[in-house]
Amino acid sequence: MKDLLEIIAKRLVDNPDAVIVTEKEGQKGSVYELQVDQADMGKVIGKQGKIAKSIRTVMRAAAIHNNKFISVDILPLS
Numbered sequence: 001m002k003d004l005l006e007i008i009a010k011r012l013v014d015n016p017d018a019v020i021v022t023e024k025e026g027q028k029g030s031v032y033e034l035q036v037d038q039a040d041m042g043k044v045i046g047k048q049g050k051i052a053k054s055i056r057t058v059m060r061a062a063a064i065h066n067n068k069f070i071s072v073d074i075l076p077l078s
Helices: 002-012 038-045 047-065
Strands: 020-025 030-036 070-076
Touching: 002 020, 002 030, 002 038, 002 047, 030 038, 030 047, 038 047, 038 070, 047 070
Parallel strands: 030 070
Antiparallel strands: 020 030
């Protein structure tokens, strides 16, 4: 799952080396934190959040296939 999110994000951004994906266990399932360069935030979020919503939909569909629940948080690199 982590690899899928990383592949999707790296294809969208101008600086793929700055993409970092971390997985944390939450109460209901896994929480994936996607960190990208500040300049690439708009490309990952998209107009009105459409790309971010699509990324979350793909990840949830893959998780359902594995009988898991996940969420994706998108953060700027700090």
